[in-house]
Amino acid sequence: MCGIIGVVGSPTTLETLLEGLERLEYRGYDSAGVALVKAGQTWRARAASGTESVAALRQECAAAPGGFQSGIGHTRWATHGAPITTNAHPHLDCSGNVAIIHNGIIENHRDLHDELEAKGHHFTSSTDSEVLAHLIEEWRAQGLELLESVRQSLLVVRGAFALAVVDAQEPDVIVAARRISPLVVGTTPGATYLASDVPAILDRAQAFYAVNDDEIVRLAPEGFRAIDLEGAPVRLRQLAIDWDLETAEKGGYDDFMTKEINEQPDVLRATLLDRRRNDGTITFDEMGVSDDELRAVTRVVLVAAGTSHHAAQVAKYAIERWARLSVEVDIASEYRYRDPIVEVGTLVIGVSQSGETIDTIQATREAKRRGARVIAVANVVDSSLAREADAVIYTRAGLEVSVASTKAFVAQVAALELLALRLAQLRQTLEPAEIAALFTSLNAVGEKVATTLTRRDQYEAVAHALGGARDFFFLGRHVGFPTALEGALKLKEVTYLHAEGYPGGELKHGPLALIEPGVVVVAVATDPAMHDKILSNLAEVKARGASVVAVATDGDETIGAVADFVLRVPATEPMFTPMVDVVPLQIFAYAMARGLGRNVDRPRNLAKTVTVE
Numbered sequence: 001m002c003g004i005i006g007v008v009g010s011p012t013t014l015e016t017l018l019e020g021l022e023r024l025e026y027r028g029y030d031s032a033g034v035a036l037v038k039a040g041q042t043w044r045a046r047a048a049s050g051t052e053s054v055a056a057l058r059q060e061c062a063a064a065p066g067g068f069q070s071g072i073g074h075t076r077w078a079t080h081g082a083p084i085t086t087n088a089h090p091h092l093d094c095s096g097n098v099a100i101i102h103n104g105i106i107e108n109h110r111d112l113h114d115e116l117e118a119k120g121h122h123f124t125s126s127t128d129s130e131v132l133a134h135l136i137e138e139w140r141a142q143g144l145e146l147l148e149s150v151r152q153s154l155l156v157v158r159g160a161f162a163l164a165v166v167d168a169q170e171p172d173v174i175v176a177a178r179r180i181s182p183l184v185v186g187t188t189p190g191a192t193y194l195a196s197d198v199p200a201i202l203d204r205a206q207a208f209y210a211v212n213d214d215e216i217v218r219l220a221p222e223g224f225r226a227i228d229l230e231g232a233p234v235r236l237r238q239l240a241i242d243w244d245l246e247t248a249e250k251g252g253y254d255d256f257m258t259k260e261i262n263e264q265p266d267v268l269r270a271t272l273l274d275r276r277r278n279d280g281t282i283t284f285d286e287m288g289v290s291d292d293e294l295r296a297v298t299r300v301v302l303v304a305a306g307t308s309h310h311a312a313q314v315a316k317y318a319i320e321r322w323a324r325l326s327v328e329v330d331i332a333s334e335y336r337y338r339d340p341i342v343e344v345g346t347l348v349i350g351v352s353q354s355g356e357t358i359d360t361i362q363a364t365r366e367a368k369r370r371g372a373r374v375i376a377v378a379n380v381v382d383s384s385l386a387r388e389a390d391a392v393i394y395t396r397a398g399l400e401v402s403v404a405s406t407k408a409f410v411a412q413v414a415a416l417e418l419l420a421l422r423l424a425q426l427r428q429t430l431e432p433a434e435i436a437a438l439f440t441s442l443n444a445v446g447e448k449v450a451t452t453l454t455r456r457d458q459y460e461a462v463a464h465a466l467g468g469a470r471d472f473f474f475l476g477r478h479v480g481f482p483t484a485l486e487g488a489l490k491l492k493e494v495t496y497l498h499a500e501g502y503p504g505g506e507l508k509h510g511p512l513a514l515i516e517p518g519v520v521v522v523a524v525a526t527d528p529a530m531h532d533k534i535l536s537n538l539a540e541v542k543a544r545g546a547s548v549v550a551v552a553t554d555g556d557e558t559i560g561a562v563a564d565f566v567l568r569v570p571a572t573e574p575m576f577t578p579m580v581d582v583v584p585l586q587i588f589a590y591a592m593a594r595g596l597g598r599n600v601d602r603p604r605n606l607a608k609t610v611t612v613e
């Protein structure tokens with residue numbers, strides 16, 4: 001979950017690291033640090049100031065001497081050890097020459113720690129990562145060069161890592177390695193870079209390469225070479241990177257969350273572009289699973305986490321209704337450990353914005369191991385999930401920076417519903433005319449989302465009116481249920497207020513006991529087929545004193561009888577409503593958070609990409 005960066009050969013080593021860390025803060029910001037190396041000297045600075053860690057680090061670095069040949073930097077999201085300066089990376093070996101940064105978890109760190117301590121190594125942190133520095137020191141003391149020392153060390157390490165190592169005795173070299181946690185290498189004439197995420201080095205490097213699991217890379221000013229754990233040379237695959245830096249900037253908005261909410265109409269257009277041929281066939285360019293294989297599917301399992309799991313839940317309704325296939329949706333971290341059944345014909349779909357969420361990657365690996373065909377629905381091109389799957393559908397939402405996912409959700413729903421239509425087409429469970437009509441409605445969703453964005457003030461006014469509320473229940477039925485879950489998740493993430501999502505029908509089975517004056521119930525009431533049922537749910541909570549907010553369709557006059565506040569949206573084909581109805585809920589959460597003075601882009605305790613279990 002941490003962010004890492006490294007550079008060798010740059011005339012602006014320190015500035016490159018600090019700028020990169022500023023762009024990596026969304027991966028974690030409990031602390032930040034750099035280690036810079038020139039012949040015979042390793043200079044380190046660290047700071048642990050919560051969301052201000054990188055800014056504090058910059059101040060610390062004002063005292064840095066010049067002339068460094070290489071350097072590494074780290075932003076931390078704490079897993080082992082409190083978020084304090086002594087636990088901040090880089091960690092040094094006993095000599096002070098070797099410095100390491102690490103993203104991931106070393107599972108056997110306790111055993112390694114005890115062995116190394118018995119050999120006389122002195123530890124200064126309570127992190128799992130520090131063992132790496134001392135392990136490498138052991139091999140360096142035996143005269144091995146840095147690359148070989150890292151390779152030997154990794155042979156005994158269990159767990160996940162993206163790591164980078166510098167040593168004052170080899171100042172023109174960085175050694176980096178990866179298992180599970182993401183790592184890319186970048187090159188430009190005279191300098192070589194590494195990072196956990198491309199944006200950190202996007203404006204510095206010209207060509208980018210993916211490091212695969214159990215590969216070790218030696219970076220030098222003139223380029224890099226890579227080996228596997230056995231020491232055999234490997235070639236890194238060049239990545240196609242089509243982002244520019246502007247995509248990573250706020251585009252004139254106060255924060256990334258607003259920017260990303262506003263990008264949703266464009267994102268929908270991009271996700272749907274070129275997906276239907278003239279003859280009506282729904283098509284995915286990147287799809288590596290053949291039509292025959294898709295026809296042979298007998299059961300679909302979707303695995304995902306967080307917001308992506310809510311998008312997956314929407315897909316269940318669409319695939320079952322249109323393609324008449326039985327669909328299961330699982331939380332990725334549960335799927336992996338519950339001995340799942342994979343039969344011939346099971347298609348597993350891993351849904352992930354980042355494509356690096358460890359739970360989702362491990363769930364799809366487990367499914368593959370058991371013989372399933374795996375499709376990734378991912379946003380980040382060439383991400384680990386995308387690379388490992390048999391096929392990938394990219395959501396084309398562009399870089400999402402705000403920790404709270406917004407535009408990725410609508411893109412995921414659109415991509416998954418397209419896949420549902422493709423399955424229906426192949427299985428002939430819908431008439432061609434029905435598919436054509438649904439595709440036309442799907443294409444119109446972007447315009448409807450654009451309409452909701454023009455109503456921002458109305459949605460914000462509702463949030464301001466409810467500014468003092470502390471307890472929220474979100475209700476929905478059918479696809480309104482995952483929409484309600486997503487509305488609740490957005491609110492709790494950015495406001496830190498209590499919010500829960502429920503299917504409307506579950507209300508009487510427990511949650512109703514919690515309804516009293518002061519509680520706010522937000523209902524998604526846009527599906528005509530479910531309208532009466534939701535209205536009676538709302539009557540029940542209103543009778544018990546709750547304040548009622550309803551997401552309702554333009555022209556729905558009945559809603560006023562039960563709702564104190566209405567978030568109006570344009571009417572949409574019911575299966576596509578999550579993409580429209582979520583927008584007022586995103587803006588509602590945002591406005592509540594701003595009213596409470598929260599940092600919407602970087603909510604406490606959360607990180608954008610969860611690369612540890």
Ligand code: F6R
Binds near residue numbers: 305306403406
């Ligand atoms: C919610 C949020 C998280 C992510 C979850 C999965 O706003 O951002 O719940 O949705 O961590 O991340 P991805 O989609 O990258 O696998």
